[in-house]
Amino acid sequence: MSDLRGLYQEVILDHSKRPRNFRAIEGADHHAEGYNPLCGDKITIYVKLENDRIIDVSFQGSGCAISTSSASLLTETLKGKTLAEADALFERFHALVTGKGNGDKPDAVPLGKLAVFSGVAEFPVRVKCATLAWHTLRSALVGEEKAVSTE
Amino acid sequence: MGIARDVLNGTRCERSVRFDVEKIRQDFPVLSSSVHDKPLVYLDNAATSQKPLAVIEAESLFYSRDCSNIHRGVHELSERATKCYEDSRAKVQQFLNARESREIIFVRGTTEAINLVANTFGRKQVGAGDEVLITAMEHHSNIVPWQMLCEEKGARLRVAPVNDRGEIVFEEFEKLLGARTRLVALVHVSNVLGTINPVHEMIEAAHRRNVPVLLDGAQAAPHLKVDVQALDCDFYAFSGHKLYGPTGVGVLYGKAGLLEAMPPYQGGGDMIRSVTFEKTIYNTLPYKFEAGTPNIAGSIGLGAAVDYVNEIGLESIRAYEDELLAYGTRALEEIPGLRIIGTAREKAGVISFVMEGIHPHDVGTVLDQEGIAVRTGHHCAQPLMERFKVPATTRASLAFYNTAGEIDTLAAGIRKVKELLG
Numbered sequence: 001m002s003d004l005r006g007l008y009q010e011v012i013l014d015h016s017k018r019p020r021n022f023r024a025i026e027g028a029d030h031h032a033e034g035y036n037p038l039c040g041d042k043i044t045i046y047v048k049l050e051n052d053r054i055i056d057v058s059f060q061g062s063g064c065a066i067s068t069s070s071a072s073l074l075t076e077t078l079k080g081k082t083l084a085e086a087d088a089l090f091e092r093f094h095a096l097v098t099g100k101g102n103g104d105k106p107d108a109v110p111l112g113k114l115a116v117f118s119g120v121a122e123f124p125v126r127v128k129c130a131t132l133a134w135h136t137l138r139s140a141l142v143g144e145e146k147a148v149s150t151e
Numbered sequence: 152m153g154i155a156r157d158v159l160n161g162t163r164c165e166r167s168v169r170f171d172v173e174k175i176r177q178d179f180p181v182l183s184s185s186v187h188d189k190p191l192v193y194l195d196n197a198a199t200s201q202k203p204l205a206v207i208e209a210e211s212l213f214y215s216r217d218c219s220n221i222h223r224g225v226h227e228l229s230e231r232a233t234k235c236y237e238d239s240r241a242k243v244q245q246f247l248n249a250r251e252s253r254e255i256i257f258v259r260g261t262t263e264a265i266n267l268v269a270n271t272f273g274r275k276q277v278g279a280g281d282e283v284l285i286t287a288m289e290h291h292s293n294i295v296p297w298q299m300l301c302e303e304k305g306a307r308l309r310v311a312p313v314n315d316r317g318e319i320v321f322e323e324f325e326k327l328l329g330a331r332t333r334l335v336a337l338v339h340v341s342n343v344l345g346t347i348n349p350v351h352e353m354i355e356a357a358h359r360r361n362v363p364v365l366l367d368g369a370q371a372a373p374h375l376k377v378d379v380q381a382l383d384c385d386f387y388a389f390s391g392h393k394l395y396g397p398t399g400v401g402v403l404y405g406k407a408g409l410l411e412a413m414p415p416y417q418g419g420g421d422m423i424r425s426v427t428f429e430k431t432i433y434n435t436l437p438y439k440f441e442a443g444t445p446n447i448a449g450s451i452g453l454g455a456a457v458d459y460v461n462e463i464g465l466e467s468i469r470a471y472e473d474e475l476l477a478y479g480t481r482a483l484e485e486i487p488g489l490r491i492i493g494t495a496r497e498k499a500g501v502i503s504f505v506m507e508g509i510h511p512h513d514v515g516t517v518l519d520q521e522g523i524a525v526r527t528g529h530h531c532a533q534p535l536m537e538r539f540k541v542p543a544t545t546r547a548s549l550a551f552y553n554t555a556g557e558i559d560t561l562a563a564g565i566r567k568v569k570e571l572l573g
Contacts, residue, residue: 004520008513008571017508039512040529040542062542064510065572123516 006119007126008065015069020076021058034061034136034148036128041067045074045136052083059133066117066126071133073113083141085109090134097121097130170471175463176552178203189522192557197342197370197501197548198526199392202456206396209455213448220444222421236447239454240437246457247387248378249404253436256403256410257450261369262292264388264403265336267440268365269296271413272386273334279305282331284362286311286319286348287538288341291531293367297336306333313538317344317493324353328360335364339371343530343546344493345476345501347375354384363409369393373550374472374499376465379404391449395550396456400449403440410436417442468551472500478555479547482562488573489565492539503530503544506565509572511545517571518545521564 025031025046033044043061047054057078059071078086088109095101096111099121120130139148176182179201184191193201213235219228221236237252244252258264273296277283283297287310294308301308309332311324328335335357340347354364363385368377372389379387386409391400405413415422415433419442424432433439460468479502483489488507506514515527526546529536536542547561 004517004571007516013572038528039510040533040536041512042542064512066513068510126512126516129512 003119003122007123009116009119011073011113011116012065012069015072016065019059019068019072021072021079022060023058024060025056025058028056030140030143032136032140032148034132034139036063036067036132038125038128039064039067041129041132043067043071043133043136045071045133045140047137047140049083054078054081054083054086057137063132064129066120066129067132070117070130073116074133074137077112077114078137081109086137086141089114090138093117093134094131097127170467170551172471172552172554176554178205178459179552180204180207182552186522186524187520189520192521192523192560194547194549194553194557194561195524195526196373196550196553197393197530197546199398200373200395200550201552202395202397202452203459205459206452206455210397210448210452213451218448221447222438232447235451235454236445239450239457242454242457243402246377246461247402247404248380250380251407254404254407254410256405256437256440257445258388258401258403258440259399259446260390260392260401261367261388262401264386264401265292265365265367266296267403267416268386268388268405269300271416271440272363272409273297273300274304275412275414277301277304277306277333280331281306281333282309282329283307284309284311284324284327284332284335286324286337287313288317288319288344288346288348288532288535289336289338290342290367290369291533292369293336293338294534307331310534313344313346313535316495317341317346317539318495319346319348319353321349321352321356325356328357328362332357332360332362335362336367337364338367338369339377340368340374340499340501341493341532341535342370342501342548343503343532343535343544344495345370345498345503345548346493346495347371347497347499349497350384351382354382358383370499370501373460374465375469385409391453391456394453394456395459397446397449397452400446400453402453407436410440415439415442419443421445463551469499471551472549475549475553475555475558476500476502479549479558479561482558483547483565486562486565486569488569492541492544500549501546502548503546505541505544506568506573509568511543513572514545514565514568517568518561518564521560521567523561523564525561 028046029049030047041063046058048056057075097120217231219232221233240255243255309327357364365386366384368389373394387404392398422442492503511527528543
């Protein structure tokens with residue numbers, strides 16, 4: 001059970017049951033759909049920008065506890081960040097959940113609450129769940145028309 | 152089908168006593184292994200079944216003693232390999248009660264069998280404006296090949312609906328059988344719902360309108376006695392690996408007359424009688440459909456699997472699995488917040504369920520930590536998931552080597568899921 005407690009930390013369970021910013025954004029500058037065919041997770045991410053700063057980000061959809069909480073925490077973390085900071089955070093987050101360390105550079109953007117996903121590294125098949133929202137965000141920002149898929 | 156449906160009378164308990172599951176389990180090496188320091192509880196049999204030593208040894212023996220190509224060598228090894236391979240075909244013929252062994256085509260699996268029919272029979276018989284009739288509970292492998300064919304030909308794919316229990320609505324199915332229907336492609340047992348379809352009646356209804364029927368038997372062959380002559384189906388497809396045999400081998404049964412009239416599927420060696428640059432004369436059945444070196448070891452392994460299943464007996468298997476299914480259904484129904492998807496009156500081997508507020512993928516992860524292997528997801532049946540308005544399910548699928556004790560472990564595991572994530 002200890003690994004499971006590491007995976008399903010309180011913050012993750014809280015965000016999966018009560019996802020934050022779970023809504024569409026009217027007049028979003030960017031949006032994209034993400035899909036994980038393995039488990040049927042589907043999310044849509046909406047982004048509103050002011051110059052290169054994310055002033056609002058939200059999501060809708062359905063998925064497992066890991067993908068839902070990851071999307072929820074993504075929206076909380078990225079509001080107010082610049083696009084460059086968002087990119088840097090994705091890099092660090094990806095390294096964290098794939099067990100490649102969290103890139104402890106002194107000048108790195110702090111992971112903050114995203115650190116609760118460290119337990120995912122013990123469950124390689126769940127990495128796709130944790131990163132779905134992030135891949136979808138990236139797709140939204142580069143304006144790809146096609147829905148992203150983790151497969 | 153001639154299966155005794157004495158589910159509710161007293162003979163079943165006596166039967167289960169005679170069914171020595173502990174002894175059977177010893178035939179399957181993997182069943183005594185551990186996962187995450189817990190005894191493996193393997194409940195993902197609808198995805199693939201475990202293999203008995205008899206199958207593992209048959210493959211190993213082929214490679215260590217008889218390894219050779221078939222149908223061409225004059226040397227001893229090739230003769231042995233050819234005999235073993237053709238013996239397997241005869242075993243499968245008897246297993247399905249096909250009239251002739253040339254009606255048994257070895258393929259890679261159910262998927263290839265269906266694609267073979269779509270690409271040969273389908274391409275020849277289905278034209279613009281024609282229809283192929285399937286049902287709402289098909290696996291993607293019995294949807295996509297027909298979709299591709301219909302797209303190519305300008306034909307129409309029609310879909311017979313299922314009710315809330317997960318049974319085909321027979322009247323609707325009959326209504327969809329029309330003047331333009333060229334083929335019915337139908338799952339015998341649903342991999343998601345466990346529903347055993349009334350294929351006998353459905354085949355009769357199709358034949359009254361001269362429409363041939365293909366049965367996808369991937370989930371049926373391991374659990375039910377299949378008699379293709381009694382069913383009078385035109386094609387029957389199944390996979391070796393779900394029948395306790397090797398991966399990469401499966402069977403297409405087809406009525407000889409239909410197979411004769413079909414063009415070949417793939418061109419190559421073994422499927423020809425003579426080749427010149429001007430013209431090739433195709434080989435006779437079944438070789439016309441077996442281009443290239445087949446999965447010889449796999450086919451021999453499948454023969455061993457058929458022998459193994461016959462030894463236990465499909466009627467005993469069915470009776471034992473029915474009992475286990477009833478036990479499992481009761482055990483899971485007792486768990487608050489759990490809903491079983493697929494409650495057909497005739498079911499085999501599958502319990503799919505959803506849990507209130509907990510995604511199947513999370514259920515699967517927690518159960519895995521308990522050593523329990525289940526499948527989570529859409530089970531290659533996305534349209535069916537939409538029909539039941541669920542994104543995915545958790546599926547426990549049974550085999551005759553599973554036990555009531557394993558069902559108890561599953562139920563305890565699910566309670567743990569609720570504790571952790573509920």
